[in-house]
Amino acid sequence: MSTLTKRATVYLDPVLHRALQLQSIETSRSVSDLINDAVRDELAEDASDLAAFDERKSEGTVAFEDFVKGLKRDGTI
Numbered sequence: 001m002s003t004l005t006k007r008a009t010v011y012l013d014p015v016l017h018r019a020l021q022l023q024s025i026e027t028s029r030s031v032s033d034l035i036n037d038a039v040r041d042e043l044a045e046d047a048s049d050l051a052a053f054d055e056r057k058s059e060g061t062v063a064f065e066d067f068v069k070g071l072k073r074d075g076t077i
Helices: 015-026 033-056 064-073
Strands: none
Touching: 015 033
8 A cells, every 4th residue: 555545434334334344354455445445446447438528518319208219110119
C-alpha cells in the first residue's frame, strides 16, 4: 500500500466483513488492500462504461413504443 494513504471509516455488513477477513488471511493481503482493489475495479468499470456511452452518443434513439410496435410487426411478440 502506498505511504500516501487516507484513513476512512467504512461500515460493513458483518457477513461481508467476515468474508473480507477470511480472504485476507487466505491471500496474505490486508483488508484495506482488498477494499482498495475492489473500489479501483469498480471505478475502472465505471470509466469503461462512460467510454462506451461516449462512443455511442451519436447513435440514434428509438422510442420504447416504436420498438414494441416493431417487435409486433416482425412477429417477435
